[in-house]
Amino acid sequence: MTDDGEEWARLQAAWRAQPTPDDAPARYRARAARERRSAVAEAALESTLALACAAAFAWWAGDMAGVERAILIILALGAIASVPVALVLRRGLWQAYGDTMAGHVAFLRRRARLGLWFARFGYLGGPLGAAVGAALAGLGDFAALPGQGSGVLTALLVAGLGAGCWWSMRKARGFQRSLAELQAADAHDP
Amino acid sequence: MSPSVFDRALEEHAGLIERVVAAYERNPVGREDVKQDIALALWRAAPAWRGDCTLRTFVARIAHNVCVSHIRRSLREPRGDEVNPGLASDAERPDEVVARSDLMRRLINAVAALPQGLREVATLVLEDFSTQEIAQALGLSEAAVFTRVNRAKAALRAMMVKP
Numbered sequence: 001m002t003d004d005g006e007e008w009a010r011l012q013a014a015w016r017a018q019p020t021p022d023d024a025p026a027r028y029r030a031r032a033a034r035e036r037r038s039a040v041a042e043a044a045l046e047s048t049l050a051l052a053c054a055a056a057f058a059w060w061a062g063d064m065a066g067v068e069r070a071i072l073i074i075l076a077l078g079a080i081a082s083v084p085v086a087l088v089l090r091r092g093l094w095q096a097y098g099d100t101m102a103g104h105v106a107f108l109r110r111r112a113r114l115g116l117w118f119a120r121f122g123y124l125g126g127p128l129g130a131a132v133g134a135a136l137a138g139l140g141d142f143a144a145l146p147g148q149g150s151g152v153l154t155a156l157l158v159a160g161l162g163a164g165c166w167w168s169m170r171k172a173r174g175f176q177r178s179l180a181e182l183q184a185a186d187a188h189d190p
Numbered sequence: 191m192s193p194s195v196f197d198r199a200l201e202e203h204a205g206l207i208e209r210v211v212a213a214y215e216r217n218p219v220g221r222e223d224v225k226q227d228i229a230l231a232l233w234r235a236a237p238a239w240r241g242d243c244t245l246r247t248f249v250a251r252i253a254h255n256v257c258v259s260h261i262r263r264s265l266r267e268p269r270g271d272e273v274n275p276g277l278a279s280d281a282e283r284p285d286e287v288v289a290r291s292d293l294m295r296r297l298i299n300a301v302a303a304l305p306q307g308l309r310e311v312a313t314l315v316l317e318d319f320s321t322q323e324i325a326q327a328l329g330l331s332e333a334a335v336f337t338r339v340n341r342a343k344a345a346l347r348a349m350m351v352k353p
Binding site for chain 2: 004007008010011012014015016017018019020021024025027028029031032035036099100101102103104105108178181182
């Protein structure tokens with residue numbers, strides 16, 4: 001490379017001469033359309049499940065009184081509030097792609113840390129929540145809720161808890177790996 | 191959702207996306223996946239574009255961000271073979287294709303071999319981005335960009351003179 005400017009211009013020309021398939025924009029657009037449909041369906045499913053839970057809690061609250069009623073009303077309100085929160089978080093996740101690259105990497109690190117925290121909370125808090133729930137189930141009006149003492153329901157709940165714990169441990173390992181990868185890549189940056 | 195920004199980004203900068211991806215992913219199948227991911231990220235991020243930087247800078251930033259996420263995920267996986275751009279088009283003679291694609295192939299492989307921080311800068315300089323645009327895209331100061339550009343050029347120069 002004798003003449004730096006001339007040689008660099010030659011490299012730039014070679015770089016930019018890489019061909020672009022004619023159908024690239026159409027393929028990108030088609031994939032985005034599929035994703036849009038999938039995202040709308042996911043959001044609708046999440047919202048429907050949350051609202052169904054809220055309706056169930058509200059329905060049970062109708063048969064309760066005192067502290068039990070207050071707990072169920074709070075759960076119903078929490079389920080309703082989770083809908084806009086989930087939508088805002090989802091949107092925030094999307095927009096992070098538009099941040100600067102340094103900002104994006106910082107976002108990846110924050111997301112991995114937060115994800116690790118939630119995953120640990122899942123497999124540690126899940127059994128704790130189940131124990132508290134089991135203790136509450138025998139108290140006051142909660143003992144009158146339908147399904148109490150059902151072996152099938154208990155087995156389903158235990159299986160669900162086991163699957164949830166396994167899944168959150170798996171996610172925790174993934175987030176730990178992501179954090180290690182981010183650290184390793186940072187170490188190689190100039 | 192801002193369809194006009196998304197459509198403009200795809201129509202005007204599809205080539206930029208292709209070239210940025212070539213610098214990060216050597217495997218053709220992996221490249222396709224990354225390009226599709228960039229399209230999704232562009233669609234998702236399009237409402238965030240307020241015109242505070244050029245659309246080209248915005249597209250480059252998103253393309254790099256997705257590539258960075260991609261290489262984080264694929265660090266555990268074995269790397270593919272060297273890039274073979276597969277560049278022949280119907281309009282070119284075989285000897286033209288060979289001459290052009292040899293330099294291109296060596297250049298892409300050299301860029302792909304750079305450390306990530308230099309690779310980001312190198313691809314943007316090769317795309318003829320100004321120092322200010324690179325600083326906007328990377329979230330760095332112009333002085334830091336200047337330093338990285340010089341390092342990237344020196345590293346590329348050293349790799350390109352190797353037989």
